[in-house]
Amino acid sequence: xxxxxxxxxxxxxxxxxxxxxxxxxxxxxxxxxxxxxxxxxxxxxxxxxxxxxxxxxxxxxxxxxxxxxxxxxxxxxxxxxxxxxxxxxxxxxxxxxxxxxxxxxxxxxxxx
Amino acid sequence: xxxxxxxxxxxxxxxxxxxxxxxxxxxxxxxxxxxxxxxxxxxxxxxxxxxxxxxxxxxxxxxxxxxxxxxxxxxxxxxxxxxxxxxxxxxxxxxxxxxxxxxxxxxxxxxxxxx
Numbered sequence: 001x002x003x004x005x006x007x008x009x010x011x012x013x014x015x016x017x018x019x020x021x022x023x024x025x026x027x028x029x030x031x032x033x034x035x036x037x038x039x040x041x042x043x044x045x046x047x048x049x050x051x052x053x054x055x056x057x058x059x060x061x062x063x064x065x066x067x068x069x070x071x072x073x074x075x076x077x078x079x080x081x082x083x084x085x086x087x088x089x090x091x092x093x094x095x096x097x098x099x100x101x102x103x104x105x106x107x108x109x110x111x112x
Numbered sequence: 113x114x115x116x117x118x119x120x121x122x123x124x125x126x127x128x129x130x131x132x133x134x135x136x137x138x139x140x141x142x143x144x145x146x147x148x149x150x151x152x153x154x155x156x157x158x159x160x161x162x163x164x165x166x167x168x169x170x171x172x173x174x175x176x177x178x179x180x181x182x183x184x185x186x187x188x189x190x191x192x193x194x195x196x197x198x199x200x201x202x203x204x205x206x207x208x209x210x211x212x213x214x215x216x217x218x219x220x221x222x223x224x225x226x227x
Contacts, residue, residue: 034215043116043203043218044155088155099145099168100216104154 003027006089006103014111019076023089023103026070030091030101033065035074038086038105047087048074079110114138116219118204124225130192133222135204136185145205145216146179146189155203161187162209194226 006023013019021035032051036044048063050056050072056063062075072091076083086107090100117136125131137144145160159169161181169179176195181187191198201223207216 036218041221041223043205043220045218046215049215099157099160101157102147102155 001026002104003101004089004091004103007106008104010107010109012109012111013079015079015081017079017110019074019079019083019108019110021074021076021087021089021106021108023072024070025072025091025101027091027093027101028067028070029093032092033063033072034090034100035061035063036088036090036102038088040085044088076108079108081110081112084108084110116204116206116217118202118219118222120222121220122223122225124227125194127195127226128193129226130190131194131198131224131226133189133202133204133224135187135189135219137187137204137206138217139185141206141208141217142184143207143209143216144181144187145207146187147203147205147218149201149203149221150199158189158202191224194224196226199225 004025035048037047038044050063050065053065053067060077064073086105088105089103092100119134143162146158147155148158149155157171159172159179164181179189201221203218203221205216205218
């Protein structure tokens with residue numbers, strides 16, 4: 001079983017829809033949680049970063065972390081065609097191994 | 113800032129040939145990572161360096177893969193001999209370990225095809 005599980009999709013939604021993307025993980029040592037967005041033929045770029053449990057909002061994007069359930073989410077409000085990309089969750093612990101562990105990514109297509 | 117710079121962007125090579133991928137991290141960053149991305153396995157960490165020293169190379173597939181970081185502004189990933197199953201996108205990334213949550217910044221990737 002992978003440390004981080006993410007539904008690969010693809011997820012297709014109409015423009016303006018609310019999108020929910022999710023990851024589950026098994027390592028209770030993870031403390032930092034990130035979402036990266038990757039456009040086709042590009043490198044991943046950091047979208048959101050959250051420490052421990054709670055919510056964080058940035059414009060149309062909201063990241064949620066529930067450490068008790070080992071579950072993280074990214075919500076996109078008023079989705080736009082420009083949001084079409086692959087979204088990867090990533091996480092790491094507080095000490096020790098400092099490299100990120102990534103989910104496999106969810107491909108999102110927002111239809112105009 | 114120019115971001116993480118990788119070269120070559122695209123490489124097509126024959127099986128058995130040596131491949132060298134290059135990376136220039138963001139100035140001031142002291143951690144450097146090499147990741148490999150494939151459809152089947154997603155984004156996998158191959159190796160990472162902290163202050164030019166390899167810290168974790170457990171993701172390096174086998175002895176055909178080697179990585180070096182001779183100074184803070186340059187790293188190489190070498191595959192010798194290359195095989196078709198090495199075809200993937202190889203990403204270099206860097207971060208500042210004193211920053212929050214080890215947020216790392218990726219280059220555009222090196223697209224490798226071994227035929």
